[in-house]
Amino acid sequence: MAHSGGIDHWPVEEIPDPDRLFYRVHVNSLAQGQLVPGALREQRNPEAPQERGSMSTEWEKYASPEEALSRSSDSKKNGIVSLVVGEVRKIPGLVARHDPNTPRPPLRSHAGIEGISAPVGAAGESPYAGLAAKKRKTMIREKLLKVCEWVIEPPGDPSSERAGVGDSSPP
Amino acid sequence: MASGQVNKEQFKNVPGVLGTSPAPSPVPIPNARVGLSPLAIDAFVSGSMNAPHVFTIAGALPNSSEPYANLYSAINESRAILEQDDSDPDAPMRPSLATWQRATDFLAKVARFSLARLGYTMRIPLISVADEGSVDLFWKTQGGTLLMNFPSDPCEQATYYGENAAGETISGSVVGVEGGPLLATWLIQAG
Numbered sequence: 001m002a003h004s005g006g007i008d009h010w011p012v013e014e015i016p017d018p019d020r021l022f023y024r025v026h027v028n029s030l031a032q033g034q035l036v037p038g039a040l041r042e043q044r045n046p047e048a049p050q051e052r053g054s055m056s057t058e059w060e061k062y063a064s065p066e067e068a069l070s071r072s073s074d075s076k077k078n079g080i081v082s083l084v085v086g087e088v089r090k091i092p093g094l095v096a097r098h099d100p101n102t103p104r105p106p107l108r109s110h111a112g113i114e115g116i117s118a119p120v121g122a123a124g125e126s127p128y129a130g131l132a133a134k135k136r137k138t139m140i141r142e143k144l145l146k147v148c149e150w151v152i153e154p155p156g157d158p159s160s161e162r163a164g165v166g167d168s169s170p171p
Numbered sequence: 172m173a174s175g176q177v178n179k180e181q182f183k184n185v186p187g188v189l190g191t192s193p194a195p196s197p198v199p200i201p202n203a204r205v206g207l208s209p210l211a212i213d214a215f216v217s218g219s220m221n222a223p224h225v226f227t228i229a230g231a232l233p234n235s236s237e238p239y240a241n242l243y244s245a246i247n248e249s250r251a252i253l254e255q256d257d258s259d260p261d262a263p264m265r266p267s268l269a270t271w272q273r274a275t276d277f278l279a280k281v282a283r284f285s286l287a288r289l290g291y292t293m294r295i296p297l298i299s300v301a302d303e304g305s306v307d308l309f310w311k312t313q314g315g316t317l318l319m320n321f322p323s324d325p326c327e328q329a330t331y332y333g334e335n336a337a338g339e340t341i342s343g344s345v346v347g348v349e350g351g352p353l354l355a356t357w358l359i360q361a362g
Contacts (some may be wrong), residue, residue: 002340026261031299038301139332
C-alpha cells in the first residue's frame with residue numbers, strides 16, 4: 001500500500017448519512033454572486049470520457065473546508081459549499097461514495113456524487129437516454145442546489161446587489 | 172405529482188394558455204431597441220411561431236421607461252459569461268455566443284408574452300453558465316423555482332424543471348419558443 005512516494009491506495013469507507021461533503025465552486029459559476037444550479041457539475045476523466053462522471057467533493061472526516069479550498073487552482077476565485085450526504089442520497093438516482101483512489105495521487109478525503117447525468121444502476125437500455133436524460137439532469141441539478149450551503153463564500157460580486165434579479169423583487 | 176408531467180389542470184382558467192379559454196387581444200407592445208419585430212411578436216403571441224429566429228442584443232441599453240429595461244439590462248450584463256477565462260481548471264466551460272443568444276432570445280420572448288398576453292411583468296431569472304458550455308436560466312421565488320437549460324448543441328432541446336411551494340412540479344423540453352406560454356404561466360403562479 002505505502003511506498004516511498006507516499007500512500008498510493010486508501011481503503012474505501014462507507015460515508016454516514018449525517019456527514020458533510022465539501023464542494024468547490026468557482027466564481028465564474030455564480031450568477032450575480034449567487035449560487036445557482038449551473039455550479040453543480042460532474043467532472044469526467046478526459047482519458048475516458050465514456051465513463052460515468054461524478055461531482056468531485058471532499059469528505060469532512062478527512063478534510064476541513066479550508067483544506068478543500070486550498071486544493072483549488074486559486075483559492076481567491078473559489079468558495080466551498082457543503083452537502084449533507086443523507087440529503088444527497090434522498091435525490092433519486094444519486095449516490096455519494098468515498099472514492100479516495102481515483103485522484104492522482106490518491107486523496108483520502110475524496111468522495112464522488114454520481115448519477116447526475118444518468119442514475120447509478122442504469123445501464124444498457126436505460127430509460128434515461130437522450131432527451132429524457134437531459135430532462136432528468138435539469139431536475140437533479142435543481143434538487144441538488146437545495147441541499148447546498150455555503151461554508152466559505154468566494155470573494156463578493158458587486159453586481160449581486162442589483163435589484164430585480166433572481167429571488168429579489170420583481171422588475 | 173410526478174416529475175415529467177405537467178399539471179395542466181392548474182392552467183385551465185388562464186386565458187390564452189392550453190386553449191381552454193379565449194385569449195385576449197394582444198396589448199400594444201412598446202418598440203424595443205432589442206428583440207423582436209412586431210410581426211415576430213404577433214407570431215409568438217398567436218402561437219404560430221414554432222422555430223427560433225435570430226435576433227441580436229444591441230449594445231445600447233433600452234430606454235429606462237420601457238417595461239423591459241431591467242430585463243435587457245440583466246441580459247446585457249449576462250454577456251459577461253461569454254468573456255470569462257475558462258483556462259482555469261476549476262472554471263466552467265465558457266458558452267458560445269450562439270448558446271447564450273438562444274437562451275436570452277427565449278427569455279425575451281417569454282417576458283414579452285407574459286406582459287402582452289397575461290399582463291404580468293415576469294421576474295428576471297439568474298442567467299449563468301452550466302456544464303459543457305450550456306446556459307441556465309434560473310428563477311427562484313418564494314413560491315417556487317424554475318430551471319431551464321439550453322445545451323451547447325443547437326440541435327438539442329432546452330429542458331426545464333420547476334417546483335412550487337405546494338410540491339407540484341413541471342418538467343419538459345421546448346423546441347424553439349414552444350412551451351414559453353406554459354412556463355410564463357407557471358412563473359405567475361409561483362409568485
